[in-house]
Amino acid sequence: MGEFKLGRMTLKSLFSKPATKLYPFEEPTYYQETKGHIVIDVDKCRYCGVCANLCPTNAIEVDRKAYTWTIDRFRCIQCRNCVHVCTESALIMANEYAEPSTEHVREVFEISPEEREKREAAAAEKAAKAAKLKEEALAKKKAKAKEE
Amino acid sequence: MGQRTVIPFGPQHPVLPEPVHLDLVLEDERVVDAIPQIGFIHRGLEKLVEKRDYQRYVYVAERICGICSFGHSFGYSRAIEALMNIEVPERAQHLRIIWHELSRMHSHMLWLGLAADAFGFESLFMHTWRLRERILEIFERTAGGRVILSVCTPGGVFSDIENTELRAICDILATMRVEYDQICATFFEDSSVRSRLVGVGVLSQETAREFGTVGPFARASGLAIDGRMTDTDAYSKLVAFEPILSNDGDCYARCWCRAQEVRQSIDIINEMVDKIPQGEVRAEVKGNPAEGAEAFARMEQPRGEAFYYVKGNGTKYLERFRVRTPTAANIPGMVAAIRGCDLADVPNIILTIDPCISCTER
Numbered sequence: 076m077g078e079f080k081l082g083r084m085t086l087k088s089l090f091s092k093p094a095t096k097l098y099p100f101e102e103p104t105y106y107q108e109t110k111g112h113i114v115i116d117v118d119k120c121r122y123c124g125v126c127a128n129l130c131p132t133n134a135i136e137v138d139r140k141a142y143t144w145t146i147d148r149f150r151c152i153q154c155r156n157c158v159h160v161c162t163e164s165a166l167i168m169a170n171e172y173a174e175p176s177t178e179h180v181r182e183v184f185e186i187s188p189e190e191r192e193k194r195e196a197a198a199a200e201k202a203a204k205a206a207k208l209k210e211e212a213l214a215k216k217k218a219k220a221k222e223e
Numbered sequence: 224m225g226q227r228t229v230i231p232f233g234p235q236h237p238v239l240p241e242p243v244h245l246d247l248v249l250e251d252e253r254v255v256d257a258i259p260q261i262g263f264i265h266r267g268l269e270k271l272v273e274k275r276d277y278q279r280y281v282y283v284a285e286r287i288c289g290i291c292s293f294g295h296s297f298g299y300s301r302a303i304e305a306l307m308n309i310e311v312p313e314r315a316q317h318l319r320i321i322w323h324e325l326s327r328m329h330s331h332m333l334w335l336g337l338a339a340d341a342f343g344f345e346s347l348f349m350h351t352w353r354l355r356e357r358i359l360e361i362f363e364r365t366a367g368g369r370v371i372l373s374v375c376t377p378g379g380v381f382s383d384i385e386n387t388e389l390r391a392i393c394d395i396l397a398t399m400r401v402e403y404d405q406i407c408a409t410f411f412e413d414s415s416v417r418s419r420l421v422g423v424g425v426l427s428q429e430t431a432r433e434f435g436t437v438g439p440f441a442r443a444s445g446l447a448i449d450g451r452m453t454d455t456d457a458y459s460k461l462v463a464f465e466p467i468l469s470n471d472g473d474c475y476a477r478c479w480c481r482a483q484e485v486r487q488s489i490d491i492i493n494e495m496v497d498k499i500p501q502g503e504v505r506a507e508v509k510g511n512p513a514e515g516a517e518a519f520a521r522m523e524q525p526r527g528e529a530f531y532y533v534k535g536n537g538t539k540y541l542e543r544f545r546v547r548t549p550t551a552a553n554i555p556g557m558v559a560a561i562r563g564c565d566l567a568d569v570p571n572i573i574l575t576i577d578p579c580i581s582c583t584e585r
């Protein structure tokens with residue numbers, strides 16, 4: 076029974092370095108797992124929109140035609156759901172927290188010009204192929220109808 | 224008989240940052256009755272099951288409470304697993320318990336600090352919270368978040384913890400224990416603490432049972448109820464589990480029970496780390512809950528037993544989700560403990576039930 080039970084611990088803290096960090100003058104500690112903000116690798120993304128559909132706060136918007144991926148950082152709750160569902164591994168959770176901001180802006184990420192060219196060329200090729208196949212099918216059909 | 228006066232207590236930060244309101248009926252300095260009122264921070268989280276599909280709702284469930292956030296995602300996931308007959312991999316079960324016991328430790332230490340602050344022992348408060356910080360660091364190292372972990376999901380957990388990392392956690396806990404013992408010595412032997420807590424707000428065992436109290440509040444009155452005793456999950460693999468009991472039923476006993484539970488949690492974590500098997504951490508969850516299917520899950524949260532009910536309707540959205548939190552069960556007991564005490568002891572008594580009004584109102 077008695078007083079000053081905490082004396083030893085308090086004395087020890089008097090001579091040891093502070094338990095807290097002097098943020099922002101000192102760097103915060105980030106661990107490998109720390110959830111900071113979502114980063115996208117625009118060239119890996121297929122613009123499929125799965126991450127946007129499954130985001131619990133609807134923070135993501137994906138435009139498949141314009142090849143843009145938009146995130147509203149004020150809405151994102153760092154749940155990492157989009158990282159889990161992306162089949163292309165295009166999203167990663169970076170350790171540093173997002174920059175503070177006084178304005179509500181959405182960050183828009185656009186595909187790189189080279190990749191866009193590649194994909195547009197591929198898409199055009201695919202469309203041409205499809206059109207050709209369709210034409211062929213139509214011609215066959217017509218020929219069949221004529222025969223009959 | 225003196226004249227009766229009614230004084231309002233709360234809801235703006237009455238003793239802890241929880242919006243609880245009590246009308247205290249006083250006769251001189253003695254409280255003869257207390258009329259509780261809640262409903263200041265209802266957020267309609269249960270209704271949100273209609274807007275978020277059952278797999279994504281877990282991110283809402285863990286926001287029911289900021290302190291037992293992992294516990295709520297755990298409880299919700301369990302209810303869904305029961306609803307859809309999902310077998311959770313063994314390793315995931317162990318990991319969940321490790322995280323859950325860590326959150327129990329952090330919850331109890333947060334509470335011990337708040338209690339010290341409430342009875343005016345500022346340096347004890349600081350030291351307890353300094354120690355609690357290590358647990359938050361473990362959370363950040365293992366799951367990436369300090370408060371909201373977003374790691375539990377129906378079917379298991381999202382990320383594994385390496386075995387070496389688990390050992391490191393045990394080492395951190397071992398060093399913490401030494402300092403924690405010093406803090407506990409202050410709590411339980413310092414005469415100023417005893418004079419504020421011993422014999423204050425006594426709740427007898429009969430009253431505790433009658434009012435259906437749960438958690439450390441009930442166990443401090445000698446009621447042996449603890450969800451972990453009957454759990455079928457990895458808890459059942461523990462060699463022995465004895466709930467921490469006290470027969471005094473006063474504020475001091477409640478402090479003591481929680482303080483001991485922190486030690487017990489360290490032991491549970493050590494045992495889980497020894498027994499954890501290798502393997503998968505997540506089972507795949509496919510399909511939607513069947514129409515009209517119902518299930519429930521019970522969990523021992525830091526504040527006592529919580530109850531989760533889910534009902535499916537054949538779509539990816541649930542028909543109904545309901546959670547009964549421990550504080551909801553403890554409010555009648557709290558009122559009983561307040562009756563007959565001095566006005567100056569009311570904050571201490573309210574604090575020692577460790578109320579969490581935010582999760583009660585969801």
Ligand code: SF4
Pocket residue numbers: 115119120121122123124125126127137160161162163164165166
């Ligand atoms: S899920 Fe992945 S690939 Fe699909 S739009 Fe999102 S980031 Fe791109």
Ligand code: SF4
Pocket residue numbers: 113129130131132133134135146150151152153154155156157158
């Ligand atoms: S981390 Fe969660 S909230 Fe943020 S964008 Fe991804 S899914 Fe949405």
